[in-house]
Amino acid sequence: MKPRFTQNLLQRRRFIFLILLLCAPLPSKASDSADIGEIQIKGRNEYESLESTGSFATIIKPDKYFDQSKTTSEILSETLGVDVTNLGGEGQLSTVSIRGSSAEQVAVFVDGVRLNSSTFGAVDFSTIPLDAIERIEVIRGATSARFGTDAIGGVINIVTKEAHDKRSIDVKLTGGSFLTLKTAESWSEPFKNGDMTLAHSHRSTAGDFTFKTAAVNMAGGRIGASRTLTRENNRSIAENVLVKGRIRLSENTKISLANDFFWTNREVPGMEEETTLLSPTNPLEAKQEIFRNTSNVLFEIEKFFMDPLSFQSGATFFFDDDHFKDPTPAIGNPIDVTYISYTPEAHAQVMHIASWRSINLASTARGQYRFDHAKDLSPIPSTPTMGSHTRNTGTFFLEEVVGFLGDRLILSPQIRLEKATSRKFRASWRVGLSGKPLPWLTLKSNVQTAYRYPNFSELYYPDQGYLRGNPRLKDEHSLNFDAGFIIGPKYVSLEFSFFQNRIENQIIFVPISATTIEPVNTNKAITNGVEVGISMDPVKQLHLEANYSWMDAKFAGGRLRLPGRPEHKLNVGVRGTIKPVILFGTLHYIGSFPSNTSNTVWISQHTAIDLGTTVKFAKHFFATAEVRDVTNVQIYDARGFPLPRRSYWVTLGAGI
Secondary structure, eight states, rough: OOOOTTTHHHHHHOOOHHHHHHHHHHOOOGBBBBOOOOOOOOOTTTOOOOOTTTTTEEEEEEGGGGTTTOOOOHHHTHHHHHHHESSSSSSSEEEEETTTOOGGGEEEEEETTTOOEEEEEOOOGGGGGGGGEEEEEESSSSSSSHHOOOTSEEEEEEEEOOSSSSOOEEEEEEETTTTEEEEEEEEEEEETTTEEEEEEEEEOOOOOEEEOOBOOOOOOOOOOOEEEEOOOOOEEEEEEEEEEEEEEOOOSSSEEEEEEEEEEEEEOOHHIIIIIITTTTSSSOOOEEEEEEEEEEEEEESSSTTTTTTEEEEEEEEEEEEEEEEOOOSSSOOOOEEEEEEEEEEEEEEEEEEEETTTTEEEEEEEEEEEEEEEOOOOTTOOOOOOOOEOOOOOOOOOEEEETTTTEEEEEEHHHHHHHEOOOOEEEEEEEEEEEEEEEEEEEEEEEEEEEEHHHHHHOOOOOBBBOOTTEEEEEEEEEEEEEEEOSSSSSEEEEEEEEEESSOOOEEEEEHHHHHHHEEEOOOOEEEEEEEEEEEETTTEEEEEEEEEEEEEEEEEHHHBBTTOSSEEEEEEEEETTTEEEEEEEEEEEEESSSSSSSSEEOOEEEEEEEEEEEEETTTTEEEEEETTOOOOOOEEETOOOSSSEEEEEEEEEE
């Protein structure tokens, strides 16, 4: 897995030579946890639910946070088993890890469209506005048997806003520190034979903030007491437009369509050393512009020739245009490169439900074809590029969900057969078991395999003298096990799970010479972990929740920990209501963790506290004031990327 400070390495290509010189000598919430319930297979699709029976999953409903100024990354960072790495303030790169995975080992879907591009793999969650989301499903644990490549750590499925029984209109305006302005508007309308949703969000910020410099350099040497400087070149603007609709052609037949467009233009400050050592002699001028569009059409027949049989087919299209420009990089010649990725995908699926005596059966068969294309280009003739690359992937998926004893015991075996261009034939499997011995107790366990194909930048990144790809890379693959329980009485819920992940051929960028970094397949890594979540409502006006994760992620056969994986993480939230006032607060603790493979440079532990209050009035209106990082501590998620300290936010809005 990549060290956290290299996660945006391929996009920024800045300050690599300094890193080489310094490093070359170094060798959620229990209340929303998904229960097994009854077998709800009929009508299920990627639009509605990606959760697999028996999986440890958390369902996040952003409407719960509509009166706050939170982002998608912030919501996910409070979720059990999830770790978020931010490389700056508002609008800057933000990636997600599940159960100690790398960002590339988390598969991300929006309305059934996979967002993991074939060029870089990792998904930037700063480009996914929270205000356009209806529901987020976080599935913890390997799920490649169902979702294919990248799902070694887990899956994040995002369902955007959709219409319900009544008209819905929401408007929100947020202003805050760093001259930040955010707006969001949405309108959902049901019709006689369908519905329609329109949503738009805007974000703009000057972005610059003061920070305290790190106490050590990249090699671990002390550089004296921290200084307070200004983090510059952080300005950004972003727009998101969502159009979505459903048409019911008959009682059993419907078509769903969605198109989600995102654009951002942002300055890129680079690593801390560029601010502390090179600026203003070497001006910070790096900029990045991203266009992304996802489209989805889904055709469904609920009764396909007979009542227990249903059919669906659909097509998705993903397009991403990422332009990076830096006229004055820290080293080397000016940079001006555009990365273009697009992926059409089509599938057909048949689902059958049957009963035999006291046994319920739900069978799913799915065929799928995916075409990935990526290329890069530059107007500068001397710039080396990856060129154009394609990957064809054909898949057959089969799942059998068997319910015994009135679905109190559910067995769910899955198998996926897949062949991708220039990669080995893959057969991944999963066996899940869920039991409900008591009305308030659910037991779960899963054994599964998973894999990840190297992305095109890892394979073919051009040799620039200090960074290059490796076409000899093997696929990452893993064996995963988890087990646990959920206790869910009316006013208190508790979730506990233990997991173990064994990953082979993991890909890490390492120095292979005194001047060059290259991705290589490393030794086996083993991650053991425990997750505990609790939620309670002791009285009607008070809601309390907390989750804690312990994780031991190490290279096999040694004591070295995997970089970027905190051993301890704790989230605590409280929300109290005395109408018309709501008071809320959160506490986030992350333990120290190494930022390099040799464990000589560490990110310090930190605790952050956020507080806020909301006043609701005139039935549909509200006003909220928030303070983030009340104690003004300096936080680093990755070495070289300081985060903003104390900030202030005000939100006004209405929902009808």
